[in-house]
Structure formats: C-alpha cells, structure tokens
Amino acid sequence: MKVVAAIDSFKGSMTSLEVAAAFEKGVKKVYKDAEFIKIPLADGGEGTVKALIDNLDGKMVNIKVKDPLMRDIDSFYGISGDGKTAVIEMAAASGLPLLSPDERNPLKATTFGTGELIKDALEKGCREFIIGIGGSATNDAGTGMLSALGYIFLDENGNELEPNGENLINIKSFKDDKVMKEVSEAKFLIACDVDNPFYGTNGAAHVYGKQKGATGDIIKILDDGMRNFSNVIEKIKKTDISNISGSGAAGGLGGAFTAFFNSELKPGIDIITEKIELENKINGSDYVITGEGRIDFQSAMGKTPSGVAKLAKKYGIPVIAIGGSVDDEIGNIYDCGITAAFSIIDSPMTLGEAMDTKNAQRLVEKTAEQIFRLIKQNKKN
Incomplete structure (x- = not known):
C-alpha cells in the first residue's frame, strides 16, 4: 500500500506536514507497513514559502523590510538548497494582515518591502524567483517594489514621487539608470490565481479596493491612476498591460512584473506542483490524500485539492x-x-476547539483511520 499525502495547511491550525503526519498515524493503525509519502503544499498564498522550501531542501532567510506604510518589520523568504531560487510571499512584506483595519489605505500603501525581499535575494545570488502575490494591502501598481530595485518615478516637472497608489495619477515618466543590473538576469514565476485586468470595472481598484480600505471616491482615484500609469508604460516601454489577464492582481503588482521583468503569471498550484515534480511522486501510488482547511466550491478553482486531483x-x-x-x-x-x-x-465544538492544533491532529488521525478501515474491508470483499 502506497499513499501520497499532498495537503495544504489548515491555516491557523496545522501546517501541511502536521496534517500529513497525523493522517499517516491513522493510516498505519490499519496498514502498519504502508509506504506513506508526505508532500507539503500551498497554492501561492500563505504557506507557499514553507511548502516549497521543505520540498527543495532549502532554508529560510529572516530580514527586516518596510511594511505597507514604510515601517520596519521582521519578514522572511526562502532560498532553495542549490541557492538559485528564491521563494517569496509578497504578503510577508506588503500584506493586508500587517495593517489594522483603521490603517488600511491603498492611497498610501506601498509594495516597497516586497522589492526589498527581491533585492536581498538578488544580492545573495538568486536568479530564479517564485513569488506569490496574494493577500496584498496595496494598489500601487508595483511602483513600490520597482522603487526598491532602483526605478524612480517622476511627475510632469521631473520631481521624484513616493511610490504609492495616490501618486499613480501623477506619474509622467520614470528613470531606470539606477536599477540593479541583476534584475535583468533574473526570471520571475508569479503565482497568480485571478484574471483581473489592470484597470476598469473588473480591474484591481474596483474589485479589490474596498477590502483594502478604499471608499468609492478613492477607488476612482486609484483606477484613474492605474489607467495613467498603464499609458505611461505603453508610451515608454511599448508594452500594453491594460487587459493582460492577471495584471490587476495584488493591486497591479502582476502588471508591474509583466511590464518590467522577465516574468510569467501562472496559477500558484501549477507552479508549485511543477517545481517539486509532484506528478512523478504521485504516479504509482494506491491513494492520494489532499485537502485544506475548508473544502468548498473554490477548492476546484485552482486551489491545492484540485491541482493535486488533476x-x-x-x-x-x-x-x-x-x-x-x-x-x-x-x-x-x-x-x-x-x-x-x-x-x-466528529462532534459539536467551538471554532477554537476545532482549530486547536492538538485536537485537530487527533481528528485528522481518527478520520484517516476510519477511511482506511473502510478501504481495507472493501478489499476483503
């Protein structure tokens, strides 16, 4: 009996490996000699760095960067075992959870800290990047990230602008003579699970602005700014990103990667399963176990369970x-x-009881045992 467990974390409760380890205990109460392979996964959001680094024998890098409001915070990213690939969650520097509800303001928020993570990895020799861009607090079209790497954005009088959502409408040009040369040597795989364009009614500001603290008036300011910046990019770089699927992800960060870097936007689970060669690991198994904290209709829409199942x-x-x-x-x-x-x-309980790590591990183990008891009985018949 060979069982492969390729499971996402149960956020706030168990890591991917903790879920898989608990399931293994349950299986081995029924099949003591079962070959059980644990493969931690994520779909590009929270937990992506940990999942990939665990699979790639890598290490975590701890670093101080700027948060969305330019305050110093402790952050992290991962580097693969061969030192070539950096794995970054933009939310670790520019994410919505880093701000309290009354601090959320996409006019002021910036992706500068995400750029600092990239810069540090470039300086350490990484030239391949996997970047998850979910959970952003920003709508700066990636200007903060670009600024951290050396880009300078200018108004009509040639004055340097702070890289935030408020100033997108004022950008008339940019300078790239101080950009790190290493940027041109790097390749970026962007884990992007939305298809929003850069601006417009389905664009970054209109679809995601409200959850980041934007009112109706602010959403219009941001959307007008995105349109302006898109026009500037098209004029200078001869690249039209306005309607590229995913360019509006993370407040336009997807578009910035597309316009300025050697990059590709792909569903997060596809990037991760390809990178760790999951298909080869699954082939030949008798059963595959997958899952996440909540199984619902979204689980079939580019999330970990559907990626594994396919x-x-x-x-x-x-x-x-x-x-x-x-x-x-x-x-x-x-x-x-x-x-x-x-x-x-398995019984009525509070959310706190359900998410308690030890209790959740017990429940996973119990569920696994019951499932495989049924499987064993079926094989006898």
Whole structure:
C-alpha cells in the first residue's frame, strides 16, 4: 500500500506536514507497513514559502523590510538548497494582515518591502524567483517594489514621487539608470490565481479596493491612476498591460512584473506542483490524500485539492480530500478527480476547539483511520 499525502495547511491550525503526519498515524493503525509519502503544499498564498522550501531542501532567510506604510518589520523568504531560487510571499512584506483595519489605505500603501525581499535575494545570488502575490494591502501598481530595485518615478516637472497608489495619477515618466543590473538576469514565476485586468470595472481598484480600505471616491482615484500609469508604460516601454489577464492582481503588482521583468503569471498550484515534480511522486501510488482547511466550491478553482486531483486523475488514482469543514456545494470538485471529501469534525465544538492544533491532529488521525478501515474491508470483499 502506497499513499501520497499532498495537503495544504489548515491555516491557523496545522501546517501541511502536521496534517500529513497525523493522517499517516491513522493510516498505519490499519496498514502498519504502508509506504506513506508526505508532500507539503500551498497554492501561492500563505504557506507557499514553507511548502516549497521543505520540498527543495532549502532554508529560510529572516530580514527586516518596510511594511505597507514604510515601517520596519521582521519578514522572511526562502532560498532553495542549490541557492538559485528564491521563494517569496509578497504578503510577508506588503500584506493586508500587517495593517489594522483603521490603517488600511491603498492611497498610501506601498509594495516597497516586497522589492526589498527581491533585492536581498538578488544580492545573495538568486536568479530564479517564485513569488506569490496574494493577500496584498496595496494598489500601487508595483511602483513600490520597482522603487526598491532602483526605478524612480517622476511627475510632469521631473520631481521624484513616493511610490504609492495616490501618486499613480501623477506619474509622467520614470528613470531606470539606477536599477540593479541583476534584475535583468533574473526570471520571475508569479503565482497568480485571478484574471483581473489592470484597470476598469473588473480591474484591481474596483474589485479589490474596498477590502483594502478604499471608499468609492478613492477607488476612482486609484483606477484613474492605474489607467495613467498603464499609458505611461505603453508610451515608454511599448508594452500594453491594460487587459493582460492577471495584471490587476495584488493591486497591479502582476502588471508591474509583466511590464518590467522577465516574468510569467501562472496559477500558484501549477507552479508549485511543477517545481517539486509532484506528478512523478504521485504516479504509482494506491491513494492520494489532499485537502485544506475548508473544502468548498473554490477548492476546484485552482486551489491545492484540485491541482493535486488533476494530476492523480491522469493515472486513475483515487483521491481523498479532507478538510476542517466540507461545504454543501462541492459538486464541481468531483470533476477535478476528487473521489470523496470528508470533514474531520466528529462532534459539536467551538471554532477554537476545532482549530486547536492538538485536537485537530487527533481528528485528522481518527478520520484517516476510519477511511482506511473502510478501504481495507472493501478489499476483503
């Protein structure tokens, strides 16, 4: 019996490896000699650095950078074991959770800290980057990130502008003579799971501005600024990013990578599964276990469970998904290749009790044991 566990973290409760380890205990109560392979995963959001670094025998790098309001904070990124690839979550420097609700203001927020993470990795010799751009507090079209790497943005009088959402409307040109030369040597894979254009009714400001603290008037200012900056980019770089799918991700950070760097935007789970060669690891297994904190209709839309299941489906391998909860509306997950989905909750409990790490591990172990007892009985019949 060979079982592969390729599971996302249960955010706020268990890491990917903790979920997999608890499941292994349950399986081995039934199949003591089972070969059990644990593969930590993430889909480009929180936990991406840890998951990839665990798979690539890498190390974590701790560093002080600027938060979205230019205050010093402790942040991190990862470097692969061979020292060539940096793995970065932009939310670790420019994420919404770094601000209290009353601090959220996309007119002032900047991605400068994300640029500092990239800069440090470039200085350490990394030339390949995997960057998750979910969870941003910003709508600066990546100007903060670009500024940290040496770009200077100017108004109509040639005055340097602070790189934030408020100043996008004032940008008339930019200078790149002080940009790190290493930037041109690097390749960037951007984990992007949205298809929003740079500006417009489906663009960065209109779709995501409100959750970042923007009112209706501010959203218009931001959207007008995005349109202006897009025009400046097209004029100077001869690149039209306005309608590129995903260019509006993370407040336009996706567009900045597209326009200024050698980059490619792809679904996060696709990037990660390809990088760790998950398909090869799944092939030949009897069962694949996947999951995340909540299994719902979104699980089939580029999330970890669907990415894993699509690979297993190629080989006809049954896929069992587990979650802290399983929504009623999950019919579309079966089309991806998931055989069945199970909630680990076995009795009424508070959210705090359900998310308690030790209790959650017990519940995963118990669920795994019950699933594989049924599998064993079925094999006897």
